[in-house]
Amino acid sequence: MKKSLVMVASGLLASALVAGCGGGGASQSGGPSGSAAPGAATLTVSAAASLTDVFNQLGKTFESQNPGSTVRFNYGGSSDLAQQIVNGAPADVFAAANTSTMATVSKAGLVSGDPSVFVTNVxxxxxxxxxxxxxxxxxxxxxxxxxxxxxxxxxxxxxxxxxxxxxxxxxxxxxxxxxxxxxxxxxxxxxxxxxxxxxxxxxxxxxxxxxxxxxxxxxxAPNQYPIAVLKNAPNADLAAKFVALVRGADGQQVLKNAGFGTP
The missing domain is CATH 3.40.190.120 (Osmoprotection protein (prox); domain 2)
Incomplete structure (x- = not known):
């Protein structure tokens, strides 16, 4: 019995040593399983509820174009979203369903640059x-x-x-x-x-x-939808890329297909 236990213990020790010697490959290919990829970042977009379907689609496109990035959407009524931002809620991009709610955020000094109208709706x-x-x-x-x-x-x-x-x-x-x-x-x-x-x-x-x-x-009573990068955006570079996607040819085609009008 003692001899058998010694043999089992020796086998387990040998297995552990082999595993330890072979573990370097995982770290060389991006770190241990479950860790974030190099340069990974989460982009937070607060957007009007009427943009839910198209922005979900554009979010997938954005993630494929920017490996390692994740887009997190916060949908709701534009007035509520604007107030959340003014009250300090973290976000990178704000897309509103009318210009007056965007003005609430702009007047608070929380918009980087000038908001741009990217679609219309009725x-x-x-x-x-x-x-x-x-x-x-x-x-x-x-x-x-x-x-x-x-x-x-x-x-x-x-x-x-x-x-x-x-x-x-x-x-x-x-x-x-x-x-x-x-x-x-x-x-x-x-x-x-x-x-x-x-x-x-x-x-x-x-x-x-x-x-x-x-x-x-x-x-x-047509609605004009403005979009803007927020001044305190945690990921300003990614935010600018997302706005560019929305305003670009690919984004505009997706929006047109969903029934939105051009500015």
Missing amino acids: LQIAVAPGDLKGIHTFADLTKPDLKVVVCAPQVPCGSAATQVEKATGVTLKPVSQEVDVRSALSKVSTGDADAALVYVTDVKSSKGKVEGVDFPEAAK
Whole structure:
């Protein structure tokens, strides 16, 4: 028994020595398993909720073009995101759904350079497939039996809805005011509302879960989307590259395919 234990112990020691001698290869090829690659960095992008699908796609493109980088997105209502940045939330890039929310960050001295408008968007009425409620115009949203949802007035999609109301003299009585456009969209797709004022791009992104009803008054309140590198960006170089991708030919094509308009 003692002899057997000695032999097992000797074998384990020999295995450990062999493993120790062969361990140098891993460090030469980028360090131990699980460690970050040389030059790795995380880029944080705060972006309007309506940009979710296209920015997720562009994020993958960016990571493939910049090996070792990771893009982390923070989506939400532009007004909330702007306030987060002003309050000190770390971010490298801010992409808003209108110029006034970007101005909030600019006036606080937190934008590097001048923000640039990279796309436009307009409102559309989202309804259930088949439009069973017969909603054909903006004024139809005032029908007493309808459950209509809009964005909160401080959110870009809500601000645009308010502009349309003022321009048309039509006053809506929504059952709720949502924190961002995707929340408004989900109310219709889940059947909790009959209609919602969202962007044309949001309806398109639903892939048939809702239908869109165009109305000419939407042209009275177009949204311009500005993007900017933030002054205290932890990864300013990567931030500039991401903005360049969004504004470049490849980024613009992805945005166009999603239904966004050109500046």
